[in-house]
Amino acid sequence: MKRREFIKNAGILSLASYMPKSNASIQDIVALSLDGDEIILDSVDILDFMSSFQGSVITKEHYDYDTARLVWNGVWDKQPALIVYCESVADIQQAINFSREQNLLTAVRGGGHSISGKSTCDGGIIIDLSRMRKTSVDLQRKIVTVEPGCTLYDLDSKTLPYGYVVPAGVVSHTGVAGLTLGGGIGSLMRMFGLTIDNLRSVDIITADGVMRKASADENP
Ligand SMILES: Cc1cc2nc3c(=O)[nH]c(=O)nc-3n(C[C@H](O)[C@H](O)[C@H](O)COP(=O)(O)OP(=O)(O)OC[C@H]3O[C@@H](n4cnc5c(N)ncnc54)[C@H](O)[C@@H]3O)c2cc1C
Incomplete structure (x- = not known):
């Protein structure tokens, strides 16, 4: 055969x-x-x-x-x-x-x-990516990490109980990743900037299939 x-x-x-x-x-x-x-x-x-x-x-x-x-x-x-x-x-x-x-x-x-x-x-x-919706929060560093399927609801649900918020959009079912890439306009924008102004790092899978980190220090 x-x-x-x-x-x-x-x-x-x-x-x-x-x-x-x-x-x-x-x-x-x-x-x-x-x-x-x-x-x-x-x-x-x-x-x-x-x-x-x-x-x-x-x-x-x-x-x-x-x-x-x-x-x-x-x-x-x-x-x-x-x-x-x-x-x-x-x-x-x-x-x-x-x-x-x-x-x-x-x-x-x-x-x-x-x-x-x-x-x-x-x-x-x-x-x-909508099934990947895990979130985690690091209260000491004031950083929230979201998977690529997360919506603004997932993001806010994770941070608001601790009294923190990430500047983002106003409709809870919008995706965090797409909004960060192409929007990030919301009611906290004038004080804290766009969502992307508050982005610390991303894990990105490039077209060669390799996962890389991008931040101010790594692959800036
Ligand atoms: C009802 C509604 C309310 C909105 N409110 C606001 C608002 O208040 N503020 C604001 O700034 N914008 C707002 N927007 C616009 C919104 O931010 C953009 O349409 C955004 O691109 C949506 O992201 P998404 O992940 O939901 O969409 P998708 O359609 O999934 O993605 C949008 C773009 O991002 C790309 N993308 C998504 N995830 C990834 C990923 N993980 N890796 C690589 N590429 C990715 C997609 O390929 C696509 O090009 C709103 C849109 C709608 C429909």
Whole structure:
């Protein structure tokens, strides 16, 4: 048996027990590349990816597809080829590596509130981070750490009980990451600046799949 056939069969056998019925027989998927060209995602490669991905992988055949592709601004009625819900740093790295290897059009989704629809795409992959919502607070250093799926609700819930606040937006279901990158305007702005003015550091996974830290002292 050829290696590709073996992986295909082995993948189907090992995944069938936990994959939703509609994803159980993954087919090749027609998708769009970063350059806008039509590409084929081979089912062997998709199954290979899924076999070590902790989170969920949603294809067009999946019964959750139409819910999973929704973003806050309903104007952006896009049809991604794949939506992957990451549950760990390793998942994000794996999703980025897969996208890069396939030269696949990629959108990253945190809170999904991009008004201009930047966290969705037609024919590409959505790397969704909304399941990663852990927070922690260091009261001595007055620092709060949030995972990339956190909303302003998660942020405020962590700090307000201690009498602290991070200057941010005014709508609790907005994503912290997207707001920090492209907004950060709120009622405390005149006194404390934008959210990004208060950002100490980020752990960032770059396009090569490597996690790096960026701060004033490291990769500034
Ligand atoms: C109802 C509503 C209220 C708002 N209120 C305010 C407000 O009070 N103040 C304000 O400043 N702005 C406000 N905004 C604008 C908001 O800050 C931006 O739309 C922001 O980009 C939303 O971030 P998100 O994570 O929810 O969205 P997403 O759509 O998930 O992401 C927005 C952009 O950031 C990128 N991104 C998100 N997470 C990551 C990540 N972890 N790594 C890399 N890229 C990432 C996405 O790829 C996309 O390009 C509001 C928007 C809405 C819809």
